Amino acid sequence: MKAKTAISALKSVLSERISTSEADRSNHGGSETWFAPAPPDAVVYPETTDEVAEIVKICAAHGLPVIGYGAGTSLEGHTSAVKGGVCVDFSRMNNVLQVSDQDLSVRVQPGITREDLNRELRATGLMFPVDPGANASLGGMASTRASGTTAVRYGTMRDNVLAMEVVLADGRVIRTGTGARKSASGYDLTALFCGAEGTLGLITELTLRLHGQPEATAAAVCAFPDMDAAVNAVIMTVQCAIPMARIEFLDSLAVEAVNKDADMGLPVQPHLLVEFHGSEAGVAEQAERFGEVIEDFGASGFDWSAKPEDRSRLWAMRHRAYYACLGLRPGKTAVVTDVCVPVSRLAEAVTYTREAIDAAGLTAPILGHVGDGNFHAILLIDPENAEELTRAKAVSHQMVEQALSMGGTATGEHGIGMGKMDLLVQEHGAGVDVMRAMKQALDPKRIMNPGKMFS
Amino acid sequence: MKAKTAISALKSVLSERISTSEADRSNHGGSETWFAPAPPDAVVYPETTDEVAEIVKICAAHGLPVIGYGAGTSLEGHTSAVKGGVCVDFSRMNNVLQVSDQDLSVRVQPGITREDLNRELRATGLMFPVDPGANASLGGMASTRASGTTAVRYGTMRDNVLAMEVVLADGRVIRTGTGARKSASGYDLTALFCGAEGTLGLITELTLRLHGQPEATAAAVCAFPDMDAAVNAVIMTVQCAIPMARIEFLDSLAVEAVNKDADMGLPVQPHLLVEFHGSEAGVAEQAERFGEVIEDFGASGFDWSAKPEDRSRLWAMRHRAYYACLGLRPGKTAVVTDVCVPVSRLAEAVTYTREAIDAAGLTAPILGHVGDGNFHAILLIDPENAEELTRAKAVSHQMVEQALSMGGTATGEHGIGMGKMDLLVQEHGAGVDVMRAMKQALDPKRIMNPGKMFS
Structure with a gap:
């Protein structure tokens, strides 16, 4: 009911750029991994920050969830509409707004993908190096604090987002950071929204640090x-x-x-x-x-x-x-692990992982960005086979426990999403209370990407 | 009254490591710049995290302010006890806890100074490069998101603190970050406390990134x-x-x-x-x-x-x-500016600054870490001369307005403290509401370094 009223209010803002078709909803409610489909009530395609702010205001007024959507390449079910609501698809906000070649920075909209961005930069001699593998959107990459193959040299999204524009949970718009290289002005809001997985607001613009294309x-x-x-x-x-x-x-x-x-x-x-x-x-x-x-x-x-x-x-x-890796068991899916450990413990962690996989009788290649101490086991499973899924999740948990005991983290680059909510608590203990307090302060109605990060 | 009761409770925890002497109080209530002295009611010298937690619990119970103190080298009055309270001097928590040469990291207590740390690291072939000039404490450097001469190459404290232990405003202890190089696990609490200027909690331990000493x-x-x-x-x-x-x-x-x-x-x-x-x-x-x-x-x-x-x-x-620079007018003091602009605008910003200084008839050398776009005017003033202070503050404001109009920031590395609270609002607009909401959520009694960052 609340969804219906909200959707009709949204139509007055977006006219034909809102869809409730089965196809659109199901396209946006899937996952690259093992999570069950959870389609949103509607998908909207804003073109401006003002429209995004209006969308969030309407959803806030109706208590309807808001889920940001970039390229849909998340591995932890970040874009699943587990509580229904409105999926905000940023594919029409995919422009390069300004290249500052003198300052080695670029302002972009969140829907642009990293490959498109680098294509547009090619002639400038500059590049945006963060490369998670998938052709993800920059808004999504910032939201999950993504990294990938080049982080060992160029850092992660945390190191390469200089500033953002963000629509808050009540529709207000703020700017974090500046065009300067550094700042000691107030709490680091850029870092706050970088990795918040859409649970505190929607990123509508990013200023990114660029690097020279190597000679x-x-x-x-x-x-x-x-x-x-x-x-x-x-x-x-x-x-x-x-x-x-x-x-x-x-x-x-x-x-x-x-x-x-x-x-x-x-x-x-x-x-x-x-x-x-x-x-x-x-x-x-x-x-x-x-x-x-x-x-x-x-x-x-x-x-x-x-x-x-x-x-x-x-x-x-x-x-x-x-x-x-998925092709090793065609038609099946995967639980993807993402631990990151101090580099000195890497050999031990990888060996432990291989043994745990073998002991569980699973098929699972291991690969990763080992220069950072980050690696993935792709635990191949039959989604129809509950027992196999349980075994895979158990291995994933064992890996995380091992990583935490080594001073590592449950997720180096994929984020918490739906898949690692219990591990968040295991990793941070009372720190999760601090995170929950921040969530409560900034999204008291809990409309921003509910069912992710916190259980 | 509440101070008296709290102090006697603190004595039972710290025995002789609490001081209410005139000398100790005044030593801890001064400032390196133009701020008037504001001594705390007492100075405590904890030796462990547990003691810090006890101190904060007692202060919370009595509604007494808690002010962290490292080496006292802040330029924005961060350690002034403007509302009285207890100054927590970390000079007895100044140990290197663990050097991990294989992982290029070190765990330290917050009271260690950067010179002492590098002295201890010398034989390992590693170094901690962040260098704000003054021999500041690492806890203080993290709290103000400091940087300095080497940030152009090695980054700021934001880039070089991997993890922290923090005592929250109610005395609970949390750990942020991990020993891994990167993490996408939850909100970035390390970044939250790095630059929070002691207004959200007290840092009791830091894991720092190290770099090889250059060949x-x-x-x-x-x-x-x-x-x-x-x-x-x-x-x-x-x-x-x-x-x-x-x-x-x-x-x-x-x-x-x-x-x-x-x-x-x-x-x-x-x-x-x-x-x-x-x-x-x-x-x-x-x-x-x-x-x-x-x-x-x-x-x-x-x-x-x-x-x-x-x-x-x-x-x-x-x-x-x-x-x-202070020696150019012996016996006088200074208003120190700290703007940071996109490097492409640097010449313009420095020229504007020189003209504004000359137009105001002030004596003020300009110097700075220009590779980051960060520079300082040392506006020399007679603290007894209210009119001169007003003129200096006006120049400082003009510089910030100019920097903001160029896409820069009011403070590149000194922080907000007492001196730039109005500029925080000017720079961040509605973003300050987000910061205030976080402050309210994490320090509802407002005991952590009151009178700093927010007016």
Whole structure:
């Protein structure tokens, strides 16, 4: 009932840019992973911040949930409308507003994807490096504090969002941060909304830090005799402070998956995929130093290439790796884990994970952004098989417990969403009371993305 | 009365580590700048987190203010007990708890100063690079989101605090962040308390990111024909992405001051002081590229030196620059400004500042961390002269208005404190309502550092 009245009020604001069709609702209520579909009551397509503010005001007046939607690539069910409500699809707010090449920054709308942004930046000599793999929207990436393959060199969204415009839960609009590189002015609201998963407000604009496109780039793959050797090579590389632009791990099963998916023809062994950025001389020096490090760990096949086509093929494969892993059990889905540990504990954590997977009798490739201590097990499951799902969740919990005992975190980059709400409490203890107090202060009606982050 | 009861309760916890002596109170109620003294009712010297929690609980029970105190080097009156209360001096909580050389991190207590920390790290080959000039405490630096000379290369406290332990306003203890490099788990509480200026809780432990001591370091000074040339050289340097470790500006008057204070014998012209970190070859390459850039701006006297004694002398001079500036009017004090603007607007902002100072008939050297777009005017005033203070505050306001109109911030690194509360509102508008809501949620009794940040 409240949904109906709200929807008719929304129609007066958005005219045809609101949809309640079965198709639209179901397109926006799905998930890339194992979560059951939960379609919203309506999907709206705003074009301006004012419209977003109006939408939120109407929803607030009717007590209707508001769920932000970027590219739908979240892995923790962030966009599921578990309590119904209005899905705010930002696909029409996808413009680059201003490139400031002198200040190495860009203002964008939240719906633009990282690939589109970098396409628009190409001619400027600048780039936005954060790369979670999926072609996510920038608003979504900020909301989940995303990172990915290049964080080891360029940092995460936390490090690369300078400022935001945000619509609060009552429809008021604020600006956080400034165009300056740094600020000590008041509480860090940019950091507050970066990673808030749409539970405190909707991001309607972002100012992002840009980086120069590297003068030279080279990439390489290398195979290791076993997982330990590969991970220990990573630890040594980090400790030698080689400024890797990317350093990705695939275990043997992940290699099998990408071989099958992308016809890579790699030996079925643990691999590292790496990239170097710098001057011509710098890249050569980095590659040489890295080559020396991995030699000690029995690496083979290391052969770096500066050819763009080789690099493109390599990273296209890596970006498809999640779908390649799903391909190991066609028609099934996955519970995706995302622990991040201090780098010194990485070998131990990965070994523990492989053992836990095997003990549970699951099929699950392991891969990740190991330079940050972050890795994923893709626990392949049959969604129809409740017992298998239970086993997968148990492994996921074991991994997190292990990570927390090592001083790590339950999620390095995917966020809490629906999948890790109990782990939030396990990780932060009384800190969750602080988070709840903030949520209560800023969204007392609990309309912003309910059923996510807090149970 | 409530103070008396609280103090006797505190004595039972701290025995002799509480002081109500005139000397102790007045030592802790002063300010490095123009703020009038405001001593606390008592000064306590806790040695453990449990003691800090007990102190806060007792103060909460009696509604007594709690003011954190590190090294007392704040420039915005952060430690003044404007509403009385208990000053929590962290000087006895100044230990390094654990160096994790494999993870490039360190756990410390908040009272340790940055110089002591780096002394303890020296043998490990690691360093904590954030350098605000003063020998501040790490807890204080985190609380004001400090930065300084090296932020252009290594970032600010925001970028270098990985985790914290915090005593909340009701005495509960939480841990924020983890030992992992990144996390997407819940609201970013580390960022919340970093820069909260003690208004939400007291930091009792920090995990800091460390960096390798550079293999090679070189430093240099160079003189420019005028201010515009110096600042435009900085803009070009930043845009050429030369990875400067430090790039500091002194205007002619600041050069006069340091000449007098440290017998530097520099030509009385605008100067840049710079430092390069890297490999031997890298440092040479950076210095050469920088030399080429500044040549176009008429720089003279550029002569880089890798001799440690030359570098030490240079940065000792820079670190004393504030006191050197005060020496231009012995016995007087200063209103210190701290705007930060997008680097592309820096020349304009500095020129505007010089004109505003001259128009107001004030004596005020300009200097700053120009690689970030951050600079300070040291507006020298006679604290007894109310009219002069008014003129100085007017210039400070004009500078901030100008900075905000350029997309900058009122404070790059000193924080709001008592001096910039009205500017907080001017900068953030409705964003301040969000900050107030958070303050209300986490410190409903308003005992944490009252009279700071919010008026």
